Amino acid sequence: MGPEALLDVYERLNDHFGPLHWWPADGPFEVMVGTVLTQNTAWTNVEKAIAALKARGLLSPEAIAGCDEETLAGVIRPAGFYHIKARRLKSLVRFFQEEYGGEVARMAAENLTELRDALLSVSGVGEETADCILLYACEKPSFVSDAYTRRILGRHRLIAQEATYGQIRNLFMAHLPQEVALFNQYHALLVNLGKHFCRKTPRCGICPLQGLLPAAVPM
């Protein structure tokens, strides 16, 4: 599996889907909120929760910091796991305010590796959430690997079943130019491909990767 294969996959998907304009959010703070709300959750449910937060004027660091946790939980209820996600939002916002004064520009001024470690120290922020914040809120070249990435690469035998998150991320980061726009669109393309063609229960339709990679196997 060399560098050319990953670029071939990117070009095939990019030709098929076109520019996807990710992350779907109104500003970087909304991205941060969305990364927590979407943990193991369908995006349609996240949209409902974000709309509810907007309607309550709760889409700012100050508002979330000042909001009672149980009240917050009630508002984000449509996103599921709402008690734990309310706690996670509060801890992320606390970190954001204490370390960077609630300013994305100050957070984004930090070095990628150090910022990633700092984000990972926040309870409720794991590797994927950290990488989404780095890439889509801070515009740092940190590749996001997720369930779709694993399933797509796994089905086409490009990674081992037991590959870790870090190994998958390193695969992309070792073989691609470290460009924010490329990482942004690539992850978006993989999610789009996953949603349309590579769910646990495969959807009908012709996968755009057909003929480019080894035939998909069930996974």
Add this chain to the structure above:
DNA sequence: GACCAGGCACATC
């Protein structure tokens, strides 16, 4: 009514 969705922390071995 079962199955699934853009994870994570924590317990246990």
Add this chain to the structure above:
DNA sequence: GATGTGCATGGT
């Protein structure tokens, strides 16, 4: 370090 479990709603 690997594996198992709880967390929960809404769409198919």
